[in-house]
Amino acid sequence: MEYRKDYFAETQTQDLTEVGVTRQRSDALGHVTGKTQYYADRQFAGLLHLKMVRSPHHHARIKSIDVAKALKVPGVVRILTAKDVPQNIYTILCLIQVEPNDEPVLAFDKVRFKGEQIVAVLAESEAAARDAAAKVKIVYEVLPAVFDVEEALKPGAPLVNEYHGRNYFTYEGHHCRRVRHGDVERAFAKADHVVEEMYQSSPIEHAPTETTGCIVVPDQNDRYTCYSNTQALYFTLDNTALILNSPFHKLRLVGGTVGGGFGGKVDVITEPIAFLAAMLTKRPVKYEYSREEEMQVSSPRAAERIYIKDGLMKDGRITARKVTLYVDAGAYSRHSPYGTTKAAAHMPGPYTIPNVWVDCHCVYTNRTPSSAMRGFGVTIGDFALEVQMDKLARLIGMDPMEFRILNAYRDGDMKAHQKQVEGAALVECVQAAADLARWPIDDRSKTASSLKREV
Amino acid sequence: MxxxxxxxxxxxxxxxxxxxxxxxxxxxxxxxxxxxxxxxxxxxxxxxxxxxxxxxxxxxxxxxxxxxxxxxxxxxxxxLAPAGALHPLQQAFMDGFAAQCGFCTPGMILAAKCLLDRNPDPTRDEVVDAISGNICRCTGYEPIIAAILTAAQGLRKPARKRA
The missing domain is CATH 3.10.20.30 (Beta-grasp domain)
Structure with a gap:
């Protein structure tokens, strides 16, 4: 790797001596000797195992729950249902005003996705917990389900999440996250070409080699320590305190060592119920996802559907971009309202376009709730934008690298979000990429700069 | 029971x-x-x-x-190695940034050890085959393969010296 100090040399104030130099990881010795302590690398006397009874239906009303037979299984210590949870409705980001609370810790009136947790069984062994979970009898009334973002927004679609009252998240009174800049319709009318395309993606599971889990251990003095592989210790602490109506000082979280996360361990799912179980039984409790649970119920990256309509001039300038983007949040908010905001902030890509119209919808469906994953809200949008850029370049017979350089942000340009561009570097990145790939670009593109727009 | x-x-x-x-x-x-x-x-x-x-x-x-x-x-x-010492595979994984989250590392190193015991001079394809049952989700496969080849090279050198 090469650190090019000639780029923006006059504004460079740091001497970044570490760039391009290999440094050993500080945790490498632990990893190669097997001494790194992951959350499950501990033993506790009297450990109880927690297994969940999960919904077999995508959408159903819960008519009754009968745990009598399960309680008789040898080794079963306690069974928890919704009524054991002090504040059973929460939303992970409620403390940063992503509201309303819309997700139960344990489902009670309805289940809204397949695999939703309903009853927690605590037993002396995993096998006993599993056997007892299979003996919990739940009667359901199956409801119509909706699995498509655009179907979910149609009148008469099944209502997924009553806490929102409609199948979308409301942003400050608006039905979606919006960006408005200039007048796209007028620009389309004047454009040489108008190109409209649709892009979509499926949910993507992180599949970390270590599944999601935690162990909660009662300390002396009515305090509890949770060993967790969460990527979000403080979200976990906050939400657990709210869900359990517990003072913060009673809850201690130990973590930071994660056997693969990629955003898949940012939700707060296993810890609150494990804390509650430890509080009610006064025994250590382990709640660990099986591989099947990791695949079926842990939040994936959201599926997205994106419509992009562009106005394009023969000389290569994009004069208008209209984006309608749907994020499939699944049944509950988790991090998707935030991800949808990121999607809106990311449009129309790193290009200066004078007329922009963006609607980003966070939609509830009966699919597994989606959440964080590496660049969520941005990655799928980038895929759509860059495929669209190649299509536009091809349409007018322009080189795709030159086309990007022509439209790239320059410092001082006005973004669709009404902020002036600063620190742009896309022109130089494309130039360097062309150089490395030995891809010929014209002189105008070679001498272009992010610092000013050439006339 | x-x-x-x-x-x-x-x-x-x-x-x-x-x-x-x-x-x-x-x-x-x-x-x-x-x-x-x-x-x-x-x-x-x-x-x-x-x-x-x-x-x-x-x-x-x-x-x-x-x-x-x-x-x-x-x-x-x-x-794999006496307390305080490192096997050449462990050293190569450390030096070559072949462990990220570390969770697949023990299995990777042991699968590689079996390969090198049986075949001290493996090709890249043979290394890939030997770890094909071990999943890395941080996708550090390339550094892992490189580390195993480096360790193989290191293990062969002293053998030549003895001969």
């Missing part, structure tokens, strides 16, 4: 254990013996994180019954 006595060699030492019939070697190592270097990733033989060496061959300890290890020679990551 019925228990049976199992005598086996674990990391060069004689080990006598009473294990529950039907329980796994993985469970015996982690839950009974506290050897946490062996990782549990799937409990269904698909990820390779629980790989151990039994009589010189890589085995998935999550699919191996503890009672079937009677008389066998079992090596886990903890037994």
């Amino acid at each position: 019925t228990k049976v006595a199992v005598e086996f060699t674990l990391n060069t030492r004689e080990q006598n254990e009473f294990v529950e019939t039907g329980s796994t070697l993985l469970s015996a190592l982690r839950d009974r013996l506290g050897l946490y270097g062996t990782k549990a990733g799937c409990h269904q033989g698909t990820c390779g994180a629980c790989t151990v060496i039994i009589d010189g061959e890589p085995h998935l300890s999550c699919l191996t019954l503890a009672e079937r290890c009677r008389g066998k020679d079992v090596t886990t990551l903890e037994g």
Whole structure:
């Protein structure tokens, strides 16, 4: 790797001596000797195992729950249902005003996705917990389900999440996250070409080699320590305190060592119920996802559907971009309202376009709730934008690298979000990429700069 | 629950254990013996994180019954090098940034050890084949392959010197 100090040399104030130099990881010795302590690398006397009874239906009303037979299984210590949870409705980001609370810790009136947790069984062994979970009898009334973002927004679609009252998240009174800049319709009318395309993606599971889990251990003095592989210790602490109506000082979280996360361990799912179980039984409790649970119920990256309509001039300038983007949040908010905001902030890509119209919808469906994953809200949008850029370049017979350089942000340009561009570097990145790939670009593109727009 | 006595060699030492019939070697190592270097990733033989060496061959300890290890020679990551020392594979994984989250690392190193014991001069394709049952989700496969080739080279050098 090469650190090019000639780029923006006059504004460079740091001497970044570490760039391009290999440094050993500080945790490498632990990893190669097997001494790194992951959350499950501990033993506790009297450990109880927690297994969940999960919904077999995508959408159903819960008519009754009968745990009598399960309680008789040898080794079963306690069974928890919704009524054991002090504040059973929460939303992970409620403390940063992503509201309303819309997700139960344990489902009670309805289940809204397949695999939703309903009853927690605590037993002396995993096998006993599993056997007892299979003996919990739940009667359901199956409801119509909706699995498509655009179907979910149609009148008469099944209502997924009553806490929102409609199948979308409301942003400050608006039905979606919006960006408005200039007048796209007028620009389309004047454009040489108008190109409209649709892009979509499926949910993507992180599949970390270590599944999601935690162990909660009662300390002396009515305090509890949770060993967790969460990527979000403080979200976990906050939400657990709210869900359990517990003072913060009673809850201690130990973590930071994660056997693969990629955003898949940012939700707060296993810890609150494990804390509650430890509080009610006064025994250590382990709640660990099986591989099947990791695949079926842990939040994936959201599926997205994106419509992009562009106005394009023969000389290569994009004069208008209209984006309608749907994020499939699944049944509950988790991090998707935030991800949808990121999607809106990311449009129309790193290009200066004078007329922009963006609607980003966070939609509830009966699919597994989606959440964080590496660049969520941005990655799928980038895929759509860059495929669209190649299509536009091809349409007018322009080189795709030159086309990007022509439209790239320059410092001082006005973004669709009404902020002036600063620190742009896309022109130089494309130039360097062309150089490395030995891809010929014209002189105008070679001498272009992010610092000013050439006339 | 019925228990049976199992005598086996674990990391060069004689080990006598009473294990529950039907329980796994993985469970015996982690839950009974506290050897946490062996990782549990799937409990269904698909990820390779629980790989151990039994009589010189890589085995998935999550699919191996503890009672079937009677008389066998079992090596886990903890037994790869004397305390305080590193096996050339461990050193190469450290130097070559071949461990990210670290969860697949024990299985990777042990699968590689079996390969190099049997084939001191493997091709890149043979390395890829040897770790094909071990999943890395941080996708550091390239540095892992490079580290194994580097370790192989290092292990061959002293052999030549002796000869």
